[in-house]
Amino acid sequence: MFFFLSxxxxxxxxxxxxxxxxxxxxxxxxxxxxxxxAVGALGFGVAVLVFxxxxxxxxxxxxxxxxxxxxTYKKDATYDVVVLLGGAVAPGGTTQDEAxxxxxxxxxxVTRELLHSGKARFVIVSGGVFxxxxxxxxxxxxxxxxxxxxxxxxxxxxxxxxxxxxxxxLSKAIITQRGFSSVLMVTSAFHMTRAYACxxxxxxxxxxxxxxxxxxxxxxxxxxxxxxxxxNESAEALREWFGRLVYRVTG
Numbered sequence: 001m002f003f004f005l006s007x008x009x010x011x012x013x014x015x016x017x018x019x020x021x022x023x024x025x026x027x028x029x030x031x032x033x034x035x036x037x038a039v040g041a042l043g044f045g046v047a048v049l050v051f052x053x054x055x056x057x058x059x060x061x062x063x064x065x066x067x068x069x070x071x072t073y074k075k076d077a078t079y080d081v082v083v084l085l086g087g088a089v090a091p092g093g094t095t096q097d098e099a100x101x102x103x104x105x106x107x108x109x110v111t112r113e114l115l116h117s118g119k120a121r122f123v124i125v126s127g128g129v130f131x132x133x134x135x136x137x138x139x140x141x142x143x144x145x146x147x148x149x150x151x152x153x154x155x156x157x158x159x160x161x162x163x164x165x166x167x168x169x170l171s172k173a174i175i176t177q178r179g180f181s182s183v184l185m186v187t188s189a190f191h192m193t194r195a196y197a198c199x200x201x202x203x204x205x206x207x208x209x210x211x212x213x214x215x216x217x218x219x220x221x222x223x224x225x226x227x228x229x230x231x232n233e234s235a236e237a238l239r240e241w242f243g244r245l246v247y248r249v250t251g
């Protein structure tokens with residue numbers, strides 16, 4: 001049930017569907033001679049698509065997601081372990097031998113800096129299978145850290161987690177087994193609030209370092225002209241908002 005809600009329901013709540021389905025309903029209504037209903041459905045569908053295609057709307061959705069991201073990173077501390085949550089690999093461009101990195105690559109870069117500078121002794125890279133027959137995301141992350149000069153014995157691979165809930169529960173098992181006491185979690189700012197709540201739910205209260213900020217100033221570059229790419233950006237932001245709702249409802 002949880003997997004269905006977290007991975008499937010968000011597709012039904014994409015603003016693209018909110019706009020297109022009324023347009024289809026308008027066509028049906030028009031064929032049946034219900035012109036008033038057709039005009040209303042058409043107007044609603046177009047309005048939804050235009051509204052979520054506005055940069056000024058998308059920017060504020062992203063800013064609201066990131067504004068409450070907890071940041072408790074202690075610059076003078078040396079952590080036993082840093083937990084790097086998956087989400088940096090772009091499945092579309094990835095081959096079995098080489099990862100293609102997506103917009104969340106800052107998660108990996110910052111983690112490497114923490115390990116290289118000695119701010120963290122070990123790292124847990126958490127992420128399971130994202131494409132059948134391919135290495136897990138955790139394995140790709142481990143490979144890249146090793147290629148950047150991080151010793152393999154410092155990298156702990158957690159290769160089963162398929163969502164944030166499992167990132168937390170499976171990482172906790174490793175933390176408990178290894179006896180780590182000071183823990184730092186790294187993920188994108190928009191994802192941090194949900195991720196931290198998941199770690200709290202399994203009894204962990206790690207320090208947090210949000211990275212990969214997308215919109216610190218919602219007015220920057222805002223425009224009242226719609227963009228097709230902005231519709232996708234709005235959908236991604238709404239997906240995270242709905243993710244928070246699903247996780248809250250399911251505890």
